[in-house]
Amino acid sequence: MAMNRVQFQSGLSLPRFLQRYGSEAQCIQALVQARWPQGFVCPRCQHAGASRFQRGVQWLWQCPKCRAQTSLTAGTLLAGTKLPLRTWWLAIYLICQAKNGVSALELMRCLGVCYRTAWRMKHKLMAAMAQGEAGRQLRELVQLDDAYLGGEHPRGRGAGQWTNKVPFIAAVELHQGRPRHVRFDLVGSFCRQAVHRWAQQALCPGTHVVSDGLSAFTAVQWAGMSHEPIVVGTGRRSVQQPRLLWINTVLGNLKTALSGTHHAVKFGKYALRYLRAHQYRFNRRFDLAGMTGQLAQALVRAQPLSEPRIREPAEIRR
Ligand SMILES: [Zn+2]
Incomplete structure (x- = not known):
């Protein structure tokens, strides 16, 4: 039987993942790179370049022009997260490498977080994937x-619904x-x-x-x-x-x-x-190794989702 080139690609092994994203400092640096690949750009006035300083555990960027302070996660799907970024990177990795996705229960066990947190992470990641695919057009x-x-599972017998x-x-x-x-x-x-x-x-x-x-x-x-x-x-x-x-x-x-x-x-x-x-x-099955970095990018480029929007998505029906 011929080797299937999707199934037999090496992907991103766990040792290689840990080498790249094993520490909090590496995860912060990788996310900075994902969010501002050309260097920091002020989200308020678009000025490039800023001074970076630390407040508590959080890194902040201050724009020299408009003085606005921006955190790495503000204005993204990660806004307000209290989790270490390496927990997020691990979630991204698990969701990307599993061919059929990961259930919230599996995430809960692998990440050592509570079910509610795992569920919200999973839905934020799926929302980032959805935003990344919304504009795709097919051709030929x-x-x-x-x-x-x-x-x-019809709800209630006789309801017919x-x-x-x-x-x-x-x-x-x-x-x-x-x-x-x-x-x-x-x-x-x-x-x-x-x-x-x-x-x-x-x-x-x-x-x-x-x-x-x-x-x-x-x-x-x-x-x-x-x-x-x-x-x-x-x-x-x-x-x-x-x-x-x-x-x-x-x-x-x-x-x-x-x-x-x-x-x-x-x-x-x-x-x-x-x-x-x-x-x-x-749609990214030929590049399993690159998918983790791409999803992190989608996560910091996607619009933030409020708590009610995570639970009650405004899904589009045509
Ligand atoms: Zn600015």
């Missing part, structure tokens, strides 16, 4: 499918016959208007779209795409349809990843975060 050749997350069931569009971009990027988006329903809005955001004009026969998918043409519907049978035959092979594989892997790692996920609330975290990992 894209296979498309309609899918649902959750729905196995599948409250945890979330519809989404899954898309995979192919390059030379192999999957290159994926994108997942929530939709209110699979109607033509929703598919049209989705295509405008998610696809580059001129993309060739292959989908099953779902009539709403014809709306990708309104957004300037060419469309090729494939009439498939039901059950096994539809999954084995070669023109839709990769989207079915991607969806199968997504569901295995979510059900195998995370238990009792509230998809009704957090579906987009889980989907985008999977998308983030998939």
Whole structure:
């Protein structure tokens, strides 16, 4: 059997990770580099350069022009954290290196923090991944499918409500016959208007779209795409349809990843975060070693999230 070049890459080993990010001083330095790769820039007046001093355990940068003081974490997703930065780096590492992500319980045990803290860290990291992937556009050749997350646990018999069931569009971009990027988006329903809005955001004009026969998918043409519907049978035959092979594989892997790692996920609330975290990992799967540094960068460049926003995300449905 041929070696799979994703599965057999060496990634970032734990000894190498500890060598790079084992001490608090290394983690601070690496985060400074991630946030200000060209050197400090004042977030208030954009002046470059500042004097750095320490207050308690915290390092502060003071702008010589407007006198504003900035901490390394202020204005980022790490704002207000009381944890050592090396705990954050370890969380980033664990989330990146695990193919299917890490549950809050596993994080709790590995990091030695309480469950509530582990849960918040995980959701902040997933939010950073989601922000990093929000603007991705697919191009060339894209296979498309309609899918649902959750729905196995209807709330209350007789209510008829599948409250945890979330519809989404899954898309995979192919390059030379192999999957290159994926994108997942929530939709209110699979109607033509929703598919049209989705295509405008998610696809580059001129993309060739292959989908099953779902009539709403014809709306990708309104957004300037060419469309090729494939009439498939039901059950096994539809999954084995070669023109839709990769989207079915991607969806199968997504569901295995979510059900195998995370238990009792509230998809009704957090579906987009889980989907985008999977998308983030998939789209960077050829560079496992670089992913840890990239996610740290995403974390200090993403907009801060208030406590209510972590718990009640304003998820976008098209
Ligand atoms: Zn300034």
